[in-house]
Every structure is written in C-alpha cells, then in structure tokens.
Amino acid sequence: MKQTITGAEILMKALQNEGVKTIFGYPGGSIMPVFDALYHYTRGEKKAFDHILVRHEQGATHAAQGYARVSGDVGVAIVTSGPGVTNTLTGVADAMMDSTPIVVIAGQVGTSVLGTDAFQEIDLVGVAQPISKWSYQIRRPEDIAWAVSRAFYIARSGRPGPVVLDFPKNAQVNSAVWEPQTVRCVRSYVPYPTVDEDKVREAAELINNAKKPFALVGQGVELGNAQQELVEFLEKGDIPAGRTLLGLSALPTDHRLNMGMLGMHGNFAPSIKIQECDVLIAIGMRFSDRITGLPQNFAKQAKVIHLEVDPSEIDKVIKADVPVVADCKESLPAITKLLKKGSHGAWRESFAEYDKQELEKVITPAIHPTEGPLLMGEIVNAVAEAVKGDAVLVTDVGQNQMFAARYFHFKRNRSLATSGGLGTMGFSIPAAIGATYGAPDRMVCMFAGDGGFQMNIQELGTIMEQKRPVKMFILNNNYLGNVRQWQDMFFGKRRSFTEMMNPAYEKIAMAYGIPYMLLKDREDIGKAMQFMLDNDGAVIIECVIKEDANVLPMTPPGNNVDDMLLELHLD
Numbered sequence: 305m306k307q308t309i310t311g312a313e314i315l316m317k318a319l320q321n322e323g324v325k326t327i328f329g330y331p332g333g334s335i336m337p338v339f340d341a342l343y344h345y346t347r348g349e350k351k352a353f354d355h356i357l358v359r360h361e362q363g364a365t366h367a368a369q370g371y372a373r374v375s376g377d378v379g380v381a382i383v384t385s386g387p388g389v390t391n392t393l394t395g396v397a398d399a400m401m402d403s404t405p406i407v408v409i410a411g412q413v414g415t416s417v418l419g420t421d422a423f424q425e426i427d428l429v430g431v432a433q434p435i436s437k438w439s440y441q442i443r444r445p446e447d448i449a450w451a452v453s454r455a456f457y458i459a460r461s462g463r464p465g466p467v468v469l470d471f472p473k474n475a476q477v478n479s480a481v482w483e484p485q486t487v488r489c490v491r492s493y494v495p496y497p498t499v500d501e502d503k504v505r506e507a508a509e510l511i512n513n514a515k516k517p518f519a520l521v522g523q524g525v526e527l528g529n530a531q532q533e534l535v536e537f538l539e540k541g542d543i544p545a546g547r548t549l550l551g552l553s554a555l556p557t558d559h560r561l562n563m564g565m566l567g568m569h570g571n572f573a574p575s576i577k578i579q580e581c582d583v584l585i586a587i588g589m590r591f592s593d594r595i596t597g598l599p600q601n602f603a604k605q606a607k608v609i610h611l612e613v614d615p616s617e618i619d620k621v622i623k624a625d626v627p628v629v630a631d632c633k634e635s636l637p638a639i640t641k642l643l644k645k646g647s648h649g650a651w652r653e654s655f656a657e658y659d660k661q662e663l664e665k666v667i668t669p670a671i672h673p674t675e676g677p678l679l680m681g682e683i684v685n686a687v688a689e690a691v692k693g694d695a696v697l698v699t700d701v702g703q704n705q706m707f708a709a710r711y712f713h714f715k716r717n718r719s720l721a722t723s724g725g726l727g728t729m730g731f732s733i734p735a736a737i738g739a740t741y742g743a744p745d746r747m748v749c750m751f752a753g754d755g756g757f758q759m760n761i762q763e764l765g766t767i768m769e770q771k772r773p774v775k776m777f778i779l780n781n782n783y784l785g786n787v788r789q790w791q792d793m794f795f796g797k798r799r800s801f802t803e804m805m806n807p808a809y810e811k812i813a814m815a816y817g818i819p820y821m822l823l824k825d826r827e828d829i830g831k832a833m834q835f836m837l838d839n840d841g842a843v844i845i846e847c848v849i850k851e852d853a854n855v856l857p858m859t860p861p862g863n864n865v866d867d868m869l870l871e872l873h874l875d
Contacts, residue, residue, distance in 0.1 A: 306481045306482070306483065307481065307482045308479050308480065308481050308482075309479060309480075309482050310337065310341065310445070310476065310477055310478070310479050311337075311442075311445030311448055311471075311475045311476045311477065311478055311479070311480065312337040312338045312340065312341035312476045312477070313341045313482075314445055314448045314449060314480060314482050315338060315341065315409070315448055315452065315471070315476075316341050316342065316344075316345045316352070316353075317449075317482055317484070318448055318449045318452035318453065318484075318485075319352075319353070319380065319452065320345075320352045320353075321449075321452075321453070321484050321485075321486075322378070322452065322453065322456045323377070324352075324353060324378075324380050325352075325353060325354065326353065326354050326356065326371060326380070326741045327342070327353050327354070327355045327356065327380045327381070327382055328355075328356045328358055328363075328364040328365075328367040328368050328371075328379070328380065328381045328382075328738065329342075329355060329356070329357065329358070329364055329381060329382035329383060330357065330358055330359075330360070330361050330364055330382075330383050330384070330388065331384065332383070332384025332385070332388045332411060332424075333384060333385070333411070333423075333424060334384050334385035334386075334388075334410075334411030334412055334413060334424060334473055335382060335383065335384040335385070335388070335409075335410070335411030335471070335476075336384075336411075337473065337476035337477050338382060338409070338411065338471070338476055339382075342355055342382075354741070356737070356741070356766065356770055357766065357769065358734065358737075358763060358766050359762040359763050359765045359766055360391060360760065360762055360763070361381075361383045361387075361388050361389070361391035361392045362391050362392060362394055362395055362730070362734070362760065363733075363734035363737075363760055363762070363763045363766065364381035364382075364383060364392060364395070364408075364734070365381050365392045365394070365395020365396060365398075365399070365406060365408060365466075365734075366395050366398070366728075366730075366731050366734035366735045366738065366760070367379070367381070367734040367735065367737045367738035367741075367763075367766075368380060368381045368395070368399075368406040368407075368408075368738060369395060369398065369399055369402075369404045369406060369721065369731075369735055369738060370698060370721045370734065370735030370736060370737065370738025370739040370742065371738035371739065371741050371742040372399075372404050372405050372406055372464075372738075372742065373404060373718065373720070373721040373735075373738075373739070373742070374696050374718050374719070374721060374739045374742040374743040374746075375718070375741075375742035375743065376529065376718060377405075377460075377742070378405045378406060378407055378456055378459050378460050379404070379405065379406040379407070379738060379742075380406070380407050380409070381395075381406065381407075381408045381409070382408075382409045382410075383408065383409075383410050383411070384410065384411040384424070385410060385411045385412050385413060385424045385425065385426065385428070386423075386424025386425065386426050387424065388410065388411070388424070389408070389410035389411075389426065389428055389468075389470075390426060390431070392408050392410070393431065393432065393435065394726075394728055395408075395466075395728075396408060396432060396435050396436055396466045396468060397435040397726055398723055398725075398726040398728045398731070399465060399466035400435050400436060400437070400465050400466055401724065401725030401726045402523070402550060402723065402724050402725050402726070403463050403464050403465055403523060403524075403527060404464060404465065404466065405459040405460045405464035405465065405466070406459065406466045406467075407452075407455050407456060407459050407466070407467050407468075407469065408466065408467070408468045408469070409469045409471055410428055410468065410469070410470055410471060411471055411473065411476070412425070412428065412441065412470045412471055412472040412473065413425045413472065413473060414472055414473045414474040415443050415472045415474055415475075416474070418472070428441070428468065428470040429441050429468075429470050432468040435466075436465065436466045436467060436468050437458050437459065437465040437466060437467055438454075438455065438458045438467045438468075439467070439468040439469075439470070440454075440455070440467075440468075440469055440470065441469075441470040441471075441472065442469060442470065442471050442472070442475050443472060443474075443475055444475055444478075444480070445475050445476075445478050445479060445480035446480045446481075447475075448475065448480070449482070449483060449484060449485040450485045450487065451469060452469070453485045453486055453487040454487040454490065455467040455469055456487075457487045457488065457490065458490065458493070461495035461496070462493075462494075462495025462496060462613055462614065462631075463495075463524075463527070463613050463614040464527055495613075496613065496630070496631050496634075497613070497615065497629045497630050498630070499628070499630040499634050499635055499638055500628065500629070500630075501638075503626055503627065503628045503629075504628060504635065504638045504639055504642065505642060506626045507585075507609045507611075507626045507628055507639050508639050508642035508643055509642075510583050510607050510609060510625075510626060511541055511543070511583055511585065511609070511639070511643060511646075512642075512643060512644045512646075514581075514582050514583035515582055515648075515651065516577075516580060516581045516582045516583070516648070516651045517541060517543045517544075517581060517582070517583045517584075517585065517646070517648065517651075518543065518544055518545070518546070518574075518577065518578055518581035518583070518584055518585070518606075519537075519538060519543050519544070519545040519546070519584075519585045519586075519587055520545070520546050520547075520548065520566060520578070520584065520585070520586045520587065520589060520595075521534065521545050521546065521547045521548065521551045521554050521555055521587050521588070521589070522547075522548045522550065522551040522554075522586070522587060522588040522589020522590070523548065523550035523551050523554070523588060523589065523724075524551075524587065524588015524589060524611075524612065524613060524632050525551060525554040525555075525587060525588045525632050526550075526551065526553065526554050526588075526717060526718055527588065528588060528613070528631045528632040528633040529633060529717075530588070530631075530632040530633040530636055531554055531555070531717045533632065533633060533636040533637050533640070534554060534555060534587065534632070534636060535555070535559070536636075536637070536640055537636045537637075537639065537640045537643070538555075538559075538561045539561065540640055540643050540645060540646065541640075541643050541646040542561075542645075542646035542647050542648045542649075542652070543561065543585065543646065543648070544561050544563045544574075544577075544648070544651070544652050544655060545561050545562060545563060546563050546564060546565065546566040546570070546571070546574035546578065547562070547564070547565050547566065548565070548566060548567065548589050548592075548595060548724075549565065549567055549594075549709055549722065549724050550720070550722070550724045551588070551589060552565065552709060552712075552714055552719075552720050553697075553714040553716065553717055553718060553719035553720045554588075554717060556693075556714060556715050557693065557713045557714045557715070558693075558713070558715075561652075563577070563655050564659075565709060565710065566578065566595050566865075567594050567595055568594045568858060568859050568861075569706040569709075569710065569855045569856070569857065569858055569859075570710075570857070570859075571659075571662060571710075571857070572658045572659070572661060572662035572666070572857050572868055572870065573655040573656075573658035573659045573662065574655070575857070575859065575865050575866055575868045576658050576866045576868070577654065577655055577658070578602075578603055578606075578865060578866070579602075579603060579605070579864070579865065579866045580605070581603065581605075581606050582605065582606055582607065583606055583607050583608075583609065584603045584606040584607070584608050584609065585609045585611065586608065586609065586610045586611065586612070586622075586624075587611045587632060587636070588611060588612065588613070588632045589612070590612075590617045590620070590621070591617075591620070591621035591622040592621075592724075592725065593621075595865070596621060596622065596865060597859050597863055597864045597865035597866075597867065598862065598863065598864050598865075599621050599622060601864045601865075602622060602864070602865055603622070607625045607626070608622060608623065608624050608625050608626070609624065609625065609626045609627075609628065610622075610624035610626070610627050610628065611628045611630070611632055611635045611636065611639075612627070612628075612629060613629070613630060613631045613632070615627075615629050661870065662857065662870065665856075665870045665871060666856050666857055666870055667681075670682065670707075670710075670711070670856075671684075671685040671711055672685075673826075676850060677848065677849065677850035677851075678823065678824065678825075678826060678829075678847055678848060678849050678850065679849065679850055679853055680703060680704060680707040680751075680779045680781075680847075680849055680853065681707050681710070681711050682826075682829070683751075683777060683779060683823075683829070683847050683849075684707050684708050684710075684711040684712055684751065685711045686829050686830075686832075686833055687712070687749055687775075687777065687833065687836070688711060688712045688713040689713075690833040690836065690837060691747055691749060692713075692715075693713040693714060693715035693716075694715060694716065694746065694747070695719070695746060695747040695748065695749045695775075696718075696719050696720070696721065696739050696743050696746050696747065696748045696749065697712045697714075697719060697720050697721070697722075697749055697750075697751075698720075698721045698722065698732055698735050698736040698739055698748060698749070698750040698751075698774075699721075699722040699731075699732055699750070699751050699752070700723075700729060700730070700731055700732035700750075700751065700752035700753060700756030700757065701722075701723050701727045701728060701729045701731060701756055701786075702729065702753045702755065702756060702784065702785055702786040702787075703753060703779070703781075703785035703786045703789070703853075703855050704751045704752055704753045704756070704779045704785075705722055705723075705751070706786075706855045707751075707779075707855060708722075708751045709722070712749075716746075718743070721735045721736070721738075721739050722735075723735075729755060729756040729759050730756055730759025730760040731756070731760075732750050732751070732752040732756055732757070732760075733750070733752070733757070733760050733761070733763040733764065733767070733774075733776070734760055734763045734766070736748050736750040736772075736774040736776070737763060737766055737767060737770070737772050737774065740772045740773060740774060747773070747775060748773065748774050748775065749775045749777070750774055750775065750776045750777065751777045751779060752776070752777070752778055752779065753778075753779050753780070753781070753784070753785055754778060754779075754780040754781065754782065754783075754804055754806050755783075755784045755785075755804060757776075757778050758807075761812070764812070764813075764816040764818065765816065767816065767818065767842050768816040768817055768818065768842075771841055771842075772841075772842060773840060773841045773842055774842045775836050775842070775843055775845075776818075776842065776843065776844045776845070777845050777847060778809060778844065778845070778846045778847065779847050779849050780806060780809075780846055780847060780848060780849055781849040781850065781851045781852075781853070782803060782804055782805075782806060782851055783799075783802050783803055783804060783851055783852075784802040784804065785853075786855070787802045788802040788803075788852070789854050789855065792852070792854075792874050793860070793872065793874065794860075797874070809844065809846045810822065810846070813844045818841075818842045818843065818844050819835075819839050819841075819842070819843045819844070820843070820844045820845075820846070821835050821843070821844075821845045821846070822845075822846050822848070823845055823846065823847045823848065824847075824848035832845050832847075854872055856869065856870060856871070856872065857869060857870050858872075
C-alpha cells in the first residue's frame, strides 16, 4: 500500500533508499521539519542514520568530504537556509575542485515568500551553480524522491562532485505519496564515455615504442577504484610513475615503480625526469599549475597520453597527443592488454642520482636532524613509522600539508583526505571526523599548523561529543608558515601579519576532555608516539616546531617544473 507522508519523511526514505548511513548536520529554522523527521530515523525501530551534530556548517561539508574520500561513498550534509547554507559554500567549492561526491541539503523559506528577502532567504541555486555539479530547488514534495536520486547519481558518477538541493519549507511539510525512484541516466549527461578503441591502440603503440615512458598518477585512479589496474599497467610496461598530491595513496609508497610526488614541493627526480621522458601518460588527473609550472615548457619533448573521465580536462592546460576519454577502470586494462612486456631498467635507474641528491640535501636533514628545534618532517616521519603505513592521513593546508604529503607512507588505497585544488585552511579537523566514520576500522592521523587548527577549532566539540578517535598533531611554529616562507623568498622578508600568538592548547584540550601532550624535545618523540598508540580515542599532541623552517624542494611560481630548488639562501 502506497504511503502518503510529509516531504520531510519522504526525504528520510529517499536517503535510506540511497544507502545513506551517516549524516553531518546543523539544525535551524527553515530545516526544522526535516530534523523533526530525522529524530525518528536516528533512534528506535526506525533507526536508519547516525546524525553527527557539527559545530559549524562548514564543518559539516568538510566532514562529508572526509567521509567520502576514504569510503568511496557519497557524503551528506543537512543545514538550514541563509547563513547556514552560505557557511557550507567553501566546502562545496572544495569538493568541486577535488572531485569529491557530497550532497548538501539546505532548508529554504517557503515558495510563497521567495524573492521577498524573507528572513534567512538566499538564492542558493544561483549561488551554488558555478561551484557544484548540480544545484536544484525542490518546490513540491512529489519531486523529492526523484531529486534525491538524481542528486546522488550525479554526485557519485563520472567525475564525482558536489550537488546542492534547496528545500523550501512548504515542500517539507506538505504531503505526497512516497514512491521510491532510481535515476540511472540524465539527458545530455554522459558520466562514463565509451572507450575509443582507436585511441587505446594509439596509446599502446606510443608506449610500446617509448624509450623513456613516465606515468603521472592522479586521484582519478582512486575515484575509479582502479588501483590494481594501475599496478598491472605499470608493471607490464615497466613504467616509472609519479603521483599528484591527491593521487598519493593510489600507488603504494614502497612500490618499485613509484618515483615520488610531482608538484611545487614534490620530489626532485620526477620533477627533473618528466622533462626528459619521451611519452608521458597522465592517468586520472588534471594538469594544475602546481604540477606543470610554466605549462608552455612542461614536457614539451614528450608525446602526451591523457586518460581522463572528464572530457573538459582534455587540452585544457596541456595538449594531449592521444586523449583516452573514459574511466581509468576501463581504459587502463584496455591499454595494458595491448602492451608488450616492457624493460626500461636504464631509464628507471637514471632517477637514482637525483634521489641521492634530494636524500642528502633535503630528506635526511628534514626527517633525521641531530640538533636544533623539532622539524615538521621528523614528526611526520615518526608518525608514519609508528603506524606502519596503515593509517589514514588527513592534513590541513600549508607547510604541514606539504611535509605530511612528502613523508607519510601509504600501503592502502583511499588513505588521504586533504584540500588540494582550493587549499582550504580549517579543512583538517572536520575532515578527520568524517574520515573516522568513512573508515571506522582504521587509525586517522591528522596534521595541522597552528593557523589551520584554529580555523575550525570548534569541531573539537564534535570530537568530544561523538568520541571520535582522531590523532591530532598541531605543528606549531607560531607562524602562518607557508605564507611566511613566501614572504621571506619573494617579499624582502617582510613578515606582514604572519606571526601568530597561540592559545594554551593544553587548556583547550582539557576543556574538551581530550588527552594532550606537549612535544618539544627530540628525545621525547618516541614517548609521543607511544602516547598516540596507547590512547584508543582522540589525542592532541602539540609539537613545538622551528619557526623559520622551509619546505623543500621547491619550484618557485612562474618557473619551469624542473627549476627546482634543493636549498634556499636567504641571508
């Protein structure tokens, strides 16, 4: 028998129909009917969801992102209208840049007062349209099931991304017949282009004839669950590979063909050798400016093969000689099937001399210093060794992010949540909360600078209330470190408003009931690691870091990718 129920309850059933288990949210006036319905679906016989009350709506979207990144499922946030939803927009934009599937459902004033500047009214559809895959206003309860199913289909398919649903109050309280709906296609939207066999053959031929092939692995491999297909492709072709920031856990750190990270603060060898390869295979990535340096001089000598599910990325920055527009899950095995067994020993070994230089000049001093204040690199390395590559890494943005990316170890896929394209400070704490729900069986290690930690510090309340086991490391150098580094390098050492006065983090930790340790002496690093491992729940370990340490190597902005500095001389 068909049920006639309120729109708010239809929403609950529609979310249940999409397999949603966890919702991050914050109630308010225009979304109260939904939260009233949610009450019954979070307890008792109807229990279907865990609702996580965050402390700020931005936290809801970042938590949804963290959940999505490590689980592969769609993250969900429910908030109210006006400032409630505008607070989510940074998270929506972040998810768009980093291809993260989330659905944000926001309350809205009733349709009868739309356009009158009613209390907490905002044109959400208009505001969200440029920074989301789809934004839509649900005006009738009859449209809820369809809209929700369509939203999840768009969010998770093809190149994933955020979807925003604007939900006027009348559609929440009015009634309609509940009928489950499943959207499997959207007119004019082709999420998974068909593999072009001719392009596959062209790609395979180029690789088979290559003397110096090089692969650049992006997050698309993770999003397409093509990690095994990637390994088979690389191993059959004997192709050395670099990884983008968001693609770090797509290939195990210790894999023999893993040559390190590309980017402004990436590894030295791949940044040099990418300018020598004769065939460049870009796999599930976009050519961001942090990867390419000056695009006109990026890998000019190479034939470029670009494997990408989103056709809009083809030729956007770097011209592809052979574009293979398809999901990596399909394109990689199709090419692998046509590959000859490769052997590029001399080419692979040519990376070693640059690795040696970086090891001597950068890595060893960064992770094994013998004197002076603590360094970010040695803390990250100590944590990485303690967790043995099995943990999920969550970072904030800034120097902490770059050191973490460089020195954390990855054995398992979907092991990283960080803000790549948008570079959102304050990302780490809520994203780490989401990650504990997305990967409940794994340890979540979080690194933040003192700046980023304070941007969403209120989410410690969520950690406290929900007892989330986040291992938090505050890398405290009393500066906005990345900006300070640029000021020292490019602005005559004028440290304009980058020095920070910090609060007593011990007292903050105490207020939230989170175990705390201050780490300031090198000989206590082992004790700090044991403190992390011995506590089943959340911990905060504040690390007193050298104030003027710099992230190296570095390709200065406006330079070629191989114009990488191993040392800075700023005196």
